[in-house]
Amino acid sequence: GxxxxxxxxxxxxxxxxxxxxxxxxxxxxxxxxxxxxxxxxxxxxxxxxxxxxxxxxxxxxxxxxxxxxxxxxxxxxxxxxxxxxxxxxxxxxxxxxxxxxxxERDARNAHALALRERLIEGILERTPHANLNGHRNERLPNNVNISFEGVTGETILLALDMLGIEASSGSACSTGSTEPSHVLLALGLSPEAAGGSIRLTVGIHNTIEEIDRTIDAIAETVARVRELSAALR
CATH class of the missing domain: 3.40.640.10 (Type I PLP-dependent aspartate aminotransferase-like (Major domain))
Structure with a gap:
């Protein structure tokens, strides 16, 4: 982004x-x-x-x-x-x-930016060891890309999909690929961090309620997966 x-x-x-x-x-x-x-x-x-x-x-x-x-x-x-x-x-x-x-660019961007900031801040506050990928401010108003330590992006995507929340672990061009994003690797992320990243995009039809629901879903999913991983060690 x-x-x-x-x-x-x-x-x-x-x-x-x-x-x-x-x-x-x-x-x-x-x-x-x-x-x-x-x-x-x-x-x-x-x-x-x-x-x-x-x-x-x-x-x-x-x-x-x-x-x-x-x-x-x-x-x-x-x-x-x-x-x-x-x-x-x-x-x-x-x-x-x-x-x-x-x-409608100005109105759409203002709406997206407000949702994007709420989403970024909510995820980083609720989910420990989560990191925003890319520049904090010089980014598209509708784009969020975050990596989660100790969790694969695919695991998060499956959980979100079951809740009706759409996200991706890379660009649409690389759909179906299990390899970490080459862009994130070029940014200096480790293969593990790149593989634990997801991309969320907000749009003109999204609401604050949907953003808050997504924040809750991600926090609960990541915490649950980390607990299971620790129990299996």
Whole structure:
């Protein structure tokens, strides 16, 4: 959830290499203003469902002058980059959702930030040996990633799922993988700490009551698992 200095990274890449710079901005859309010219990127991707648009629709920004090889031959759709009939309904829905997200960004962010802070503070206060991953303040307003010592993330996820609380132990791109997040490992976490991490994302429909219920569920689950682990030693 940490917000990275994309412009500075792009300048570094362009000053020292001939490489094109691409940024995966799917988590930023709807929460952070995105200006491709200001960011200095050559390519940028978004996905609609991250800002409440239809699943299956995405966006690829390509800087003028950047040439891409055909990804799927056939018709001349997508400016001859990807053949096949476009998903018109998905494209229109994505554009409308992005417009709404832009217009309502301040209100949505304020709501998410209040819930995020309540969730972080509640978990850290109620659950010993829990650590927030990533920057404390320079992070997305809706993202929480926390590691728990002595507990695997999968164990927590199973318990939360049975209570109707959705969370994950990594990005959606790595669903099904049992390996610790390579991002958390790159941040310096041990394999055990990375494997004991979960990600929670708050949204426009979440309430304070749901946040408090999640805090209670995590505290009780982690305490129970740690007690069982100690008893089996």
């Amino acid at each position: 940490t917000v990275q200095p994309i412009r500075a990274i792009a300048e570094l890449v362009h000053a020292n290499t001939r490489a094109l710079f691409h940024t995966d901005a799917v988590q930023a859309a709807g929460t952070i203003p995105i200006d491709t010219e200001d960011l200095g990127v050559d390519l940028l991707t978004l996905t609609a469902h991250k800002f409440y648009g239809p699943k299956g629709a995405g966006l690829l920004f390509v800087k003028r002058g950047v040439e891409l090889a055909w990804q799927q031959h056939g018709g001349g759709q997508e400016n001859t980059r990807r053949g096949g009939t476009e998903n018109v309904a998905g494209i229109v829905g994505m554009a409308a959702a992005l417009q709404f997200a832009d217009e």
